[in-house]
Amino acid sequence: MAEFLQFLFSGLTVGAVYALVALGFTLIHNASGVVNFAQGEFVMLGGMITVFAAQAGLPLAVAAGVAIGVTALVGVALYRLAIAPAGSASVVSIIIITMGASLFLRGTAQSVFDKQIHRFPAFSGETPITIGGATLMPQSLWVLGGAAVVFVALHRFLAHTLPGKAVLATASNKLAAQLVGINTHAVLLLAFGLSAAIGAVAGVLITPLTMTTADMGVSVALKGFAAAMLGGMGIPVGAIVGGLGLGLIEAFTAGYLSSAYKEATAFLVILVVLVLMPRGLFGPKDVERV
Amino acid sequence: MRVPSWLADPRARVLVLLAVLIALAPLLFPSGYYYRVGTLVFLNALTVTGLVILTGYAGQVSLGHAGFFGIGAYACAVGTSHFGLAPGLCVALGAGLAGGLALAVGRPILRLKSHYLAVATLGLGILIAMVLTNEGQWTGGPDGMSAPTLPLRAWLRAWGVPLSPAQAWYALSGLVLLAGAWMALSLRESASGRALRALHDSEVAARVIGIDVARAKGRAFAISAVYASVAGSLMALFNGFVNPAMAGFMHSIELVTMVVLGGAGSVLGGVVGATVLTVLPQTLTVFQEYEMTMLGLIMMVMMIFLRQGVVPGLVGAWTAWRGRRARP
Numbered sequence: 001m002a003e004f005l006q007f008l009f010s011g012l013t014v015g016a017v018y019a020l021v022a023l024g025f026t027l028i029h030n031a032s033g034v035v036n037f038a039q040g041e042f043v044m045l046g047g048m049i050t051v052f053a054a055q056a057g058l059p060l061a062v063a064a065g066v067a068i069g070v071t072a073l074v075g076v077a078l079y080r081l082a083i084a085p086a087g088s089a090s091v092v093s094i095i096i097i098t099m100g101a102s103l104f105l106r107g108t109a110q111s112v113f114d115k116q117i118h119r120f121p122a123f124s125g126e127t128p129i130t131i132g133g134a135t136l137m138p139q140s141l142w143v144l145g146g147a148a149v150v151f152v153a154l155h156r157f158l159a160h161t162l163p164g165k166a167v168l169a170t171a172s173n174k175l176a177a178q179l180v181g182i183n184t185h186a187v188l189l190l191a192f193g194l195s196a197a198i199g200a201v202a203g204v205l206i207t208p209l210t211m212t213t214a215d216m217g218v219s220v221a222l223k224g225f226a227a228a229m230l231g232g233m234g235i236p237v238g239a240i241v242g243g244l245g246l247g248l249i250e251a252f253t254a255g256y257l258s259s260a261y262k263e264a265t266a267f268l269v270i271l272v273v274l275v276l277m278p279r280g281l282f283g284p285k286d287v288e289r290v
Numbered sequence: 291m292r293v294p295s296w297l298a299d300p301r302a303r304v305l306v307l308l309a310v311l312i313a314l315a316p317l318l319f320p321s322g323y324y325y326r327v328g329t330l331v332f333l334n335a336l337t338v339t340g341l342v343i344l345t346g347y348a349g350q351v352s353l354g355h356a357g358f359f360g361i362g363a364y365a366c367a368v369g370t371s372h373f374g375l376a377p378g379l380c381v382a383l384g385a386g387l388a389g390g391l392a393l394a395v396g397r398p399i400l401r402l403k404s405h406y407l408a409v410a411t412l413g414l415g416i417l418i419a420m421v422l423t424n425e426g427q428w429t430g431g432p433d434g435m436s437a438p439t440l441p442l443r444a445w446l447r448a449w450g451v452p453l454s455p456a457q458a459w460y461a462l463s464g465l466v467l468l469a470g471a472w473m474a475l476s477l478r479e480s481a482s483g484r485a486l487r488a489l490h491d492s493e494v495a496a497r498v499i500g501i502d503v504a505r506a507k508g509r510a511f512a513i514s515a516v517y518a519s520v521a522g523s524l525m526a527l528f529n530g531f532v533n534p535a536m537a538g539f540m541h542s543i544e545l546v547t548m549v550v551l552g553g554a555g556s557v558l559g560g561v562v563g564a565t566v567l568t569v570l571p572q573t574l575t576v577f578q579e580y581e582m583t584m585l586g587l588i589m590m591v592m593m594i595f596l597r598q599g600v601v602p603g604l605v606g607a608w609t610a611w612r613g614r615r616a617r618p
């Protein structure tokens with residue numbers, strides 16, 4: 001039982017991070033139709049910038065704020081400098097552009113920071129809490145709580161504010177949104193900035209537990225993508241459920257089957273979802289207008 | 291001067307140009323080392339030619355193609371050392387394995403939108419590299435293992451061919467590249483190739499005129515996997531050594547960048563892309579140091595500004611510039 005609880009805790013904790021990455025994917029995908037392969041780099045930047053800002057002498061909270069702000073700007077720049085100039089390029093071109101952006105950010109982070117593994121101290125101490133024989137790090141509660149706050153805030157923003165409704169309108173029909181006077185260019189900048197900020201929050205929250213390096217992004221992006229697909233691409237609730245689900249699958253695979261192939265579960269989930277239920281758990285029937 | 295009739299076929303012109311380049315390049319080699327570089331260029335170009343079929347003709351992108359390259363390489367290393375198979379048989383086995391895996395994985399995914407293939411291949415490539423790293427008793431783990439080298443020196447002496455082994459590899463890989471390019475060019479003009487180019491333009495329209503879209507894409511994916519596997523096998527025999535990095539993520543990205551640099555659509559462009567990105571790291575240490583940043587930058591710049599490839603793109607820009615200057 002203790003073992004089961006232990007896997008449950010660790011699965012939910014990493015799952016919350018995958019959920020945030022999937023949420024970032026979903027936001028960009030809904031607003032622009034772009035599948036952003038650089039999403040994992042936002043998580044990396046969130047962790048790495050906090051580490052180096054804190055080393056430079058900033059208090060941890062300020063360093064985290066700087067990291068989230070800078071990453072949001074990187075997201076805005078990604079849209080402004082790489083996605084928008086490509087105009088109506090094909091899906092394949094956009095995939096290659098975002099993959100290129102991912103490599104560029106990763107390589108630049110290696111040059112600007114370094115290639116070492118880093119962490120910073122947990123927010124409220126390193127004393128584990130014992131529940132039913134299993135241990136839970138206080139930082140895990142920060143991760144789960146943080147993910148919940150981000151999700152609720154994003155939901156309130158989209159449903160109850162004017163800029164949020166503009167994002168939804170652009171996602172639903174870009175041309176119609178333009179016709180009613182929405183500045184869709186600004187909306188897309190907002191969506192990319194917000195998505196990057198969400199990724200950075202995930203990076204800040206998880207670094208005390210799993211540590212961070214400049215080259216963690218691709219694996220995180222792959223898992224976030226698997227989570228988004230498990231939940232149903234484009235559905236925010238699906239991103240959350242898919243993320244937690246993937247985290248649990250991964251933790252139980254590592255615990256009961258093989259830890260060497262823990263990393264393979266994301267790929268197997270992608271494959272199973274694509275073969276058996278391409279719409280994911282919550283996805284609507286995909287109708288394509290021609 | 292009249293052009294001979296067989297040269298009227300654009301396919302033949304590309305092949306002749308390629309053959310002349312392969313034959314004349316050694317005249318510029320400052321040392322024997324460049325036969326090695328040439329062989330690397332040709333083997334990379336062979337993989338890229340397969341990707342031109344997938345990306346250029348069918349409009350799909352694979353972010354894990356080094357995985358198939360790795361399957362070919364390890365088929366040669368594992369097949370000969372653990373099972374005592376002949377290297378030639380291993381090349382065929384690797385190609386069969388890679389093609390079969392591509393079909394099995396590709397079929398269900400290729401029914402869906404094209405970004406799903408990118409994600410699935412990204413995962414597949416990482417998975418293959420992971421298996422090669424973890425199954426140390428078969429593969430030698432992260433350090434890799436030795437592969438058989440062909441007794442080229444003895445063969446060359448027996449046949450009385452006055453070439454060094456490096457020169458023989460240069461010729462052999464050049465010939466394999468020519469064969470691969472010929473097949474890719476022929477496929478382009480065949481019914482299957484036209485089907486692929488049709489679905490690249492519009493999948494719905496292709497389906498309407500009766501093309502089985504998922505099947506056509508699945509075939510293109512499998513063919514490109516076989517190209518990568520054969521190139522990987524030859525690389526293993528050439529180097530006498532394999533390691534998991536051959537199947538790794540960075541190698542996959544290098545391959546995609548080669549395709550993108552050449553403009554995806556043309557076989558010749560792919561060869562140019564492979565040449566540039568194989569020779570640059572050998573000559574510029576700066577490029578090696580900042581490889582990831584450079585590759586990322588190349589991918590973005592090419593896709594934003596020079597989508598048709600560096601050669602046609604620059605030629606187009608040059609003509610436009612000259613046109614502007616000619617006018618008063």
